[in-house]
Amino acid sequence: MNDYVKYGSMNEGDNFLDPPPAFDVTENVVNKYIASTNDSTLELTGLNATGKRIAPPMLAAVYVIDALRTRVGPPGGIHAKQQFKFHRPAVIGETLFTSAVVLKMYERKGRNYVEMTTETKNQHGELITSGMITRIWGKES
Amino acid sequence: MSNTESLQHYNGLSVGDKLPEVIQAIDQTMIDAYADASGDINPLHIDPEFAKTTFFGRTIAHGLLTLAFVSRVLSKWNWNGWAYGGELNVAFLGPVYPGDTVRVSGEIEALEQRDDGVYARCQLVCHCADKAVVKGHAICKI
Numbered sequence: 001m002n003d004y005v006k007y008g009s010m011n012e013g014d015n016f017l018d019p020p021p022a023f024d025v026t027e028n029v030v031n032k033y034i035a036s037t038n039d040s041t042l043e044l045t046g047l048n049a050t051g052k053r054i055a056p057p058m059l060a061a062v063y064v065i066d067a068l069r070t071r072v073g074p075p076g077g078i079h080a081k082q083q084f085k086f087h088r089p090a091v092i093g094e095t096l097f098t099s100a101v102v103l104k105m106y107e108r109k110g111r112n113y114v115e116m117t118t119e120t121k122n123q124h125g126e127l128i129t130s131g132m133i134t135r136i137w138g139k140e141s
Numbered sequence: 142m143s144n145t146e147s148l149q150h151y152n153g154l155s156v157g158d159k160l161p162e163v164i165q166a167i168d169q170t171m172i173d174a175y176a177d178a179s180g181d182i183n184p185l186h187i188d189p190e191f192a193k194t195t196f197f198g199r200t201i202a203h204g205l206l207t208l209a210f211v212s213r214v215l216s217k218w219n220w221n222g223w224a225y226g227g228e229l230n231v232a233f234l235g236p237v238y239p240g241d242t243v244r245v246s247g248e249i250e251a252l253e254q255r256d257d258g259v260y261a262r263c264q265l266v267c268h269c270a271d272k273a274v275v276k277g278h279a280i281c282k283i
Contacts, residue, residue, distance in 0.1 A: 044216075
């Protein structure tokens with residue numbers, strides 16, 4: 001199979017995810033994430049001021065990567081750096097949309113790097129998380 | 142224009158204070174559970190036979206699983222500052238293997254008065270034994 005995104009097909013400034021994929025924050029998603037990360041944070045067991053159950057901030061690692069996985073590079077790619085800014089935690093019942101823009105592409109020590117900014121908003125356009133991911137692109141066959 | 146001022150102490154916190162540590166043992170069951178929860182089923186993480194053919198020689202944990210432990214540290218230390226406006230900036234330095242124990246530690250390296258309040262910049266590092274596998278910093282309002 002060879003339907004991965006080729007390094008040479010990207011350009012700085014490209015919208016990498018167009019349209020932004022949707023991710024539903026469900027009770028099941030949050031429970032599985034909390035259980036798998038052994039997170040006993042007290043604030044995750046109650047409801048917020050509007051009566052909604054909140055998700056761990058780092059659930060961003062799931063919904064952002066889930067969106068980026070809709071357009072993958074060749075096997076062997078490595079996640080080198082990650083930045084997140086958590087504007088507020090997502091809550092159960094929200095649908096999140098993550099967009100990504102290719103910020104910078106460069107070669108270092110024979111390896112191709114891609115930096116992308118990401119922005120996740122809910123179905124009402126409220127900003128939930130922004131970030132930047134640096135990936136070493138896998139070698140193309 | 143924003144103004145910032147460095148502080149040494151604020152509200153009972155001081156530069157050099159340690160954050161509560163998290164120590165987490167990693168096994169293949171935990172990696173498989175994270176793969177299921179996150180949908181990241183890259184065989185490098187969950188298929189020992191495939192992983193043998195890679196540079197690593199065996200399965201490795203998702204890097205973002207390690208960040209979940211970093212988030213546990215910051216949530217425990219300063220939930221509101223972390224969940225509402227917190228920033229994280231890390232580099233992945235090395236793999237975490239099943240059987241490893243990850244130790245997440247942090248320290249306040251700066252306190253900064255900004256226009257809208259005081260922020261702590263915390264240095265963070267995740268070790269497996271003596272090897273640093275994740276390094277970076279977080280910034281949260283305190």
